[in-house]
Amino acid sequence: MSHPLRIGIAGLGSVGASLIALIQRRGNTLGGRPVRVTAVSARSRRDRGIDLDGADFFDDPVALAEVGAIDVFVELIGGAAGPAYEAAKAALIRGLPVVTANKAMIARHGLELAAIAEQQGVALSFEASSAGGIPIVKTLREAMAGNAIRRIFGILNGTCNYILSRMETDGLSFESCLAEAQRLGYAETDPTFDIGGFDTAHKLAILTSLAFGAKIDEEAIHIEGIETITQADLAAADELGYRIKLLGVAERTALGIEQRVHPTMVVKSSAIAQVMGVSNAVTIDGDAVGELTLIGPGAGGAATASAVAADIADIARGIVLPAFGRPLDQLEQAARIPMQRHEGGYYVRLAVADRPGAMGAIATRMGERKISLEAIMQKGRPAKGAASDQVPVVLITHATSEAAIRETLARALADGFILQKPQVIRIERD
Amino acid sequence: MSHPLRIGIAGLGSVGASLIALIQRRGNTLGGRPVRVTAVSARSRRDRGIDLDGADFFDDPVALAEVGAIDVFVELIGGAAGPAYEAAKAALIRGLPVVTANKAMIARHGLELAAIAEQQGVALSFEASSAGGIPIVKTLREAMAGNAIRRIFGILNGTCNYILSRMETDGLSFESCLAEAQRLGYAETDPTFDIGGFDTAHKLAILTSLAFGAKIDEEAIHIEGIETITQADLAAADELGYRIKLLGVAERTALGIEQRVHPTMVVKSSAIAQVMGVSNAVTIDGDAVGELTLIGPGAGGAATASAVAADIADIARGIVLPAFGRPLDQLEQAARIPMQRHEGGYYVRLAVADRPGAMGAIATRMGERKISLEAIMQKGRPAKGAASDQVPVVLITHATSEAAIRETLARALADGFILQKPQVIRIERD
Numbered sequence: 001m002s003h004p005l006r007i008g009i010a011g012l013g014s015v016g017a018s019l020i021a022l023i024q025r026r027g028n029t030l031g032g033r034p035v036r037v038t039a040v041s042a043r044s045r046r047d048r049g050i051d052l053d054g055a056d057f058f059d060d061p062v063a064l065a066e067v068g069a070i071d072v073f074v075e076l077i078g079g080a081a082g083p084a085y086e087a088a089k090a091a092l093i094r095g096l097p098v099v100t101a102n103k104a105m106i107a108r109h110g111l112e113l114a115a116i117a118e119q120q121g122v123a124l125s126f127e128a129s130s131a132g133g134i135p136i137v138k139t140l141r142e143a144m145a146g147n148a149i150r151r152i153f154g155i156l157n158g159t160c161n162y163i164l165s166r167m168e169t170d171g172l173s174f175e176s177c178l179a180e181a182q183r184l185g186y187a188e189t190d191p192t193f194d195i196g197g198f199d200t201a202h203k204l205a206i207l208t209s210l211a212f213g214a215k216i217d218e219e220a221i222h223i224e225g226i227e228t229i230t231q232a233d234l235a236a237a238d239e240l241g242y243r244i245k246l247l248g249v250a251e252r253t254a255l256g257i258e259q260r261v262h263p264t265m266v267v268k269s270s271a272i273a274q275v276m277g278v279s280n281a282v283t284i285d286g287d288a289v290g291e292l293t294l295i296g297p298g299a300g301g302a303a304t305a306s307a308v309a310a311d312i313a314d315i316a317r318g319i320v321l322p323a324f325g326r327p328l329d330q331l332e333q334a335a336r337i338p339m340q341r342h343e344g345g346y347y348v349r350l351a352v353a354d355r356p357g358a359m360g361a362i363a364t365r366m367g368e369r370k371i372s373l374e375a376i377m378q379k380g381r382p383a384k385g386a387a388s389d390q391v392p393v394v395l396i397t398h399a400t401s402e403a404a405i406r407e408t409l410a411r412a413l414a415d416g417f418i419l420q421k422p423q424v425i426r427i428e429r430d
Numbered sequence: 431m432s433h434p435l436r437i438g439i440a441g442l443g444s445v446g447a448s449l450i451a452l453i454q455r456r457g458n459t460l461g462g463r464p465v466r467v468t469a470v471s472a473r474s475r476r477d478r479g480i481d482l483d484g485a486d487f488f489d490d491p492v493a494l495a496e497v498g499a500i501d502v503f504v505e506l507i508g509g510a511a512g513p514a515y516e517a518a519k520a521a522l523i524r525g526l527p528v529v530t531a532n533k534a535m536i537a538r539h540g541l542e543l544a545a546i547a548e549q550q551g552v553a554l555s556f557e558a559s560s561a562g563g564i565p566i567v568k569t570l571r572e573a574m575a576g577n578a579i580r581r582i583f584g585i586l587n588g589t590c591n592y593i594l595s596r597m598e599t600d601g602l603s604f605e606s607c608l609a610e611a612q613r614l615g616y617a618e619t620d621p622t623f624d625i626g627g628f629d630t631a632h633k634l635a636i637l638t639s640l641a642f643g644a645k646i647d648e649e650a651i652h653i654e655g656i657e658t659i660t661q662a663d664l665a666a667a668d669e670l671g672y673r674i675k676l677l678g679v680a681e682r683t684a685l686g687i688e689q690r691v692h693p694t695m696v697v698k699s700s701a702i703a704q705v706m707g708v709s710n711a712v713t714i715d716g717d718a719v720g721e722l723t724l725i726g727p728g729a730g731g732a733a734t735a736s737a738v739a740a741d742i743a744d745i746a747r748g749i750v751l752p753a754f755g756r757p758l759d760q761l762e763q764a765a766r767i768p769m770q771r772h773e774g775g776y777y778v779r780l781a782v783a784d785r786p787g788a789m790g791a792i793a794t795r796m797g798e799r800k801i802s803l804e805a806i807m808q809k810g811r812p813a814k815g816a817a818s819d820q821v822p823v824v825l826i827t828h829a830t831s832e833a834a835i836r837e838t839l840a841r842a843l844a845d846g847f848i849l850q851k852p853q854v855i856r857i858e859r860d
Contacts, residue, residue: 022576022718031575032756127573133719135573143557143565145461146452146739271725274704288452288736289563292726295701296719306718309576319749326462 004034005316008068010061010087011076012042012050014301015101015128015308019074020050022305031313039068041087065091072315073098074308080104092116092124097320099311101128101304103202107218110206111331114323124323125311130203131156131280133303134296135310140210140284141325147286149211153249153264153428156203158278158298159187159194160226160246164263165276168234168243174227186278196225197246197261204248204261209324211250211284212257214334216324222339224262233349233423236394237265240375242347243273247428256335258342265347265427271295291430340403345374345427348397348409351390351420352378358417359393365412369404371397390419396427434464435746438498440491440517441506442472442480444731445531445558445738449504450480452735461743469498471517495521502745503528504738510534522546522554527750529741531558531734533632537648540636541761544753554753555741560633561586561710563733564726565740570640570714571755577716579641583679583694583858586633588708588728589617589624590656590676594693595706598664598673604657616708626655627676627691634678634691639754641680641714642687644764646754652769654692663779663853666824667695670805672777673703677858686765688772695777695857701725721860770833775804775857778827778835780842781820781850782808788847789823795842799834801827820849826857 007023009016020037028035041058058064065073065087073091075098077084085105088098093116100106106113106126117124127137131154140149155161163177172180178195181187193199205218226246237244242265250259266273271293275281280298285291297303324331352358359378366373375396397405405424412418437453439446450467458465471488472478488494495503495517503521505528507514515535518528523546530536536543536556547554557567561584570579585591593607602610608625611617623629635648656676667674672695680689696703701723705711710728715721727733754761782788789808796803805826827835835854842848 018718025578025717026576032752133722135569135722138568138573139565142744143568143740144736145743146456146736148455269706271701271704274701276699286736287455288448288732288739290727290730290733292563292565292724294722294724296722300720302718303720306574306576306716309718310573313575314572317751321747322462330462 004028004036006038006069006071007035007074007312008039008064008070008072009037009074009076010041010064011078012040012048013076015304016076017048017050018301018305019076019308020052022302022309024051030309031316033316035312035316039064039070061087062090065096066094070096072096072312074312075100075102078102078104080108085109088113089116092120092122095120095122097123097125097315099125099308099315101126101308103129103206107202107205107216110209110216110323111328115328117323118328121320123315123320125314126206127311128304128307130206131282132296132298132300133306134280134282134294134298135307136207136282136294137210138310139294140207141321144284144286144289147288149252149284149286151249151251151285152207152211152282153247153272154207154282155245155272155275155280156200156248156298157194157246158280159191160200161275162186162278163195164226164229164244164246167229167231168238169276171231173231174229195227197223200246200248200261204250204259207248207282208250208257208259208334209331212252212334213324213326213331214257215331217334217336220259220334220336222260222262226263228423229263232392233425236349236377237347239377240394240396241268242266242427243268244425245272249428253337255337255341258337260339260342263425265425267430270430340401340406342402342426343399345399345429346397346405347425347427348395348405349423350393350395350418352393353417353419354389354391361415361417362412365408365415369400369408371400371404371408374398434458434466436468436499436501437465437504437742438469438494438500438502439467439504439506440471440494441508442470442478443506445734446506447478447480448731448735449506449738450482452732452739454481460739461746463746465742465746469494469500491517492520495526496524500526502526502742504742505530505532508532508534510538515539518543519546522550522552525550525552527553527555527745529555529738529745531556531738533559533636537632537635537646540639540646540753541758545758547753548758551750553745553750555744556636557741558734558737560636561712562726562728562730563736564710564712564724564728565737566637566712566724567640568740569724570637571751574714574716574719577718579682579714579716581679581681581715582637582641582712583677583702584637584712585675585702585705585710586630586678586728587624587676588710589621590630591705592616592708593625594656594659594674594676597659597661598668599706601661603661604659625657627653630676630678630691634680634689637678637712638680638687638689638764639761642682642764643754643756643761644687645761647764647766650689650764650766652690652692656693658853659693662822663855666779666807667777669807670824670826671698672696672857673698674855675702679858683767685767685771688767690769690772693855695855697860700860770831770836772832772856773829775829775859776827776835777855777857778825778839779853780823780825780848782823783847783849784819784821791845791847792842795838795845799830799838801830801834801838804828
């Protein structure tokens with residue numbers, strides 16, 4: 001094992017450059033074995049200020065994967081399909097282990113790629129694909145080996161957490177926080193992918209598979225973004241002892257594995273509620289360990305390179321594990337549970353008509369579906385700028401079903417006692 | 431690899447019983463391989479309410495290690511020396527991998543045992559020895575492979591954290607919180623080992639070795655306990671934006687690796703400050719990943735068994751890594767740095783003589799050693815119950831050295847302007 005492990009890196013953006021710098025800082029050793037970057041590929045040969053030290057340069061990542069003088073193929077191009085996928089697949093078919101940071105590709109093509117890896121007896125490693133520098137893949141795949149996971153939930157998108165943190169801390173609107181996040185480079189020009197919850201869903205799909213031994217099924221995920229969160233919600237959350245976070249949640253219920261991404265009320269004293277700014281965090285609830293929370297950087301070149309380097313170190317040490325923790329034929333098919341079947345507590349913010357009998361009528365509708373309330377907050381006066389014929393009311397329900405909540409609110413709307421589309425936010429208990 | 435991995439468990443206390451239950455819950459499979467508990471040893475054969483399912487019973491753990499029909503020896507007896515050590519050593523000499531939860535044994539004899547394991551080419555695994563269910567050993571040894579660790583610090587003793595949390599949250603005295611912890615079974619009848627910082631030191635010694643690739647050197651650790659922390663300190667910390675935690679800290683400085691256990695001021699907004707009650711937490715500061723924090727249960731049968739099971743799963747998967755992350759001949763000898771050389775910020779609480787010139791004289795003494803202040807808090811009136819000729823003053827210093835602080839305070843005491851032994855608490859910055 002003393003000849004250097006030859007590494008080919010496809011993609012020389014921020015993560016690729018950080019990885020090359022990291023390997024040099026470690027004296028070209030990872031996992032106790034000499035490593036050397038012997039080939040790279042990128043869209044252009046411009047000077048990136050990194051020492052490529054005589055590595056072969058390929059314009060085409062697929063060519064690098066197919067004929068590069070390498071022992072490991074590291075895919076840092078990104079994108080679910082296209083050259084990233086083609087090159088990773090080519091490398092696996094050639095019998096090379098593949099390390100990737102590509103959440104979209106693993107969420108979409110992970111099972112197919114894992115099948116080739118399994119056939120070839122090589123590693124398909126993707127620690128960097130979820131939660132950046134947090135070693136959540138290794139933790140789920142190895143450290144939790146003695147646990148049946150009951151639930152996993154996390155803050156998996158730093159942009160959303162930054163926006164929600166700023167809104168809460170500084171009382172700013174969603175729009176101005178988003179604009180700021182874009183100025184600071186935390187959010188893309190088209191921020192839909194982040195704030196709409198889609199990035200979180202990619203990562204959740206991967207974590208669900210690892211946590212529950214289930215086949216990746218991204219399309220089974222219920223997805224809501226943070227666009228509708230207002231200062232009124234943050235203020236009410238604060239008063240009731242909660243914070244609002246965009247969470248990815250996967251949970252084993254009596255019906256199967258439920259997967260969802262949505263703004264969530266979390267109890268202020270919980271570990272995950274403390275995570276502010278661009279950090280990520282994941283909480284695992286296992287039947288032996290109880291609750292374990294990992295907090296760290298969810299993005300950034302160096303932190304992501306740290307995760308890629310850990311994967312390379314495992315390969316350098318000769319460790320080959322099934323990509324999703326168990327052989328593919330042992331992965332269960334996750335049931336697709338309609339969100340209507342979700343059970344839990346709810347936060348509901350209503351604009352209630354300011355006339356006699358309104359609250360009574362709403363309460364009656366709730367009673368019809370056996371929804372009981374943990375808290376009611378009515379502040380008497382209408383919200384600033386709101387029409388004077390309505391009163392803002394916030395309800396916190398005990399556990400009920402999504403169907404019950406949705407039907408109740410639809411009926412109360414039809415009754416004419418609720419004057420605007422209600423705001424509904426699910427509560428996640430510790 | 432399909433014949434069952436035969437496990438021998440020495441010690442059937444809370445962890446041992448939990449481990450047997452865990453293995454049964456997992457359908458006698460760990461790491462994708464069938465496992466079977468084929469032999470156990472304990473001090474008595476009394477019924478423990480666990481199904482030992484025909485496992486051979488040994489009165490003597492050393493006999494179990496030497497002749498038991500087993501492939502892995504799991505040591506759950508405890509104690510630095512005696513049967514735990516003798517049995518673990520015997521198993522390694524026989525060529526069996528050893529899994530242990532024994533922090534005292536690893537801190538004291540880890541290097542010797544690792545040398546035998548290395549010679550035999552078998553695993554010596556001790557995930558459960560530090561921070562209970564938190565996978566800190568795996569994280570340091572594998573997930574941080576791409577990082578140079580700059581600092582690691584953690585809450586490693588749940589008893590101390592419970593006491594400090596209760597003191598802070600409920601305004602109770604150290605003595606009454608300790609008595610309560612004893613009633614609840616969180617603290618031993620002789621609590622010195624916990625509250626004096628010695629338990630934390632065992633764990634820190636192990637984490638230091640893994641984080642820095644250094645030989646374990648428990649005797650190099652500076653140790654202080656939490657006995658001297660008062661409500662006055664907690665109140666001042668709160669007002670200044672800090673919490674007080676008993677931390678184990680290891681840090682690479684220009685002089686070498688500094689290791690210390692002491693009550694510490696941590697900024698309230700830091701992840702570690704949020705950890706209340708019996709939980710443990712560890713923050714790793716790596717040059718690539720930045721800060722990564724793991725929070726979870728630090729004790730308890732099931733959580734500890736989770737860590738033991740992860741070690742067994744790795745062995746079932748055929749993974750054998752150097753016990754301390756690298757071969758023994760590559761571990762560096764940690765320098766023993768006298769605490770006087772420590773540099774950092776300090777919290778100092780003084781009973782200052784209530785007469786003209788007192789603060790000026792103290793400030794002059796500070797100036798002589800170039801200590802500059804970040805904050806001074808003087809509340810005018812003496813503390814309740816304190817002598818009326820003294821004024822309580824709290825100082826927060828900018829970074830300085832332990833020697834400078836100690837000398838300054840000794841001189842100010844000699845000057846007669848400080849009327850009681852000053853309280854000194856180190857500050858740990860994010």
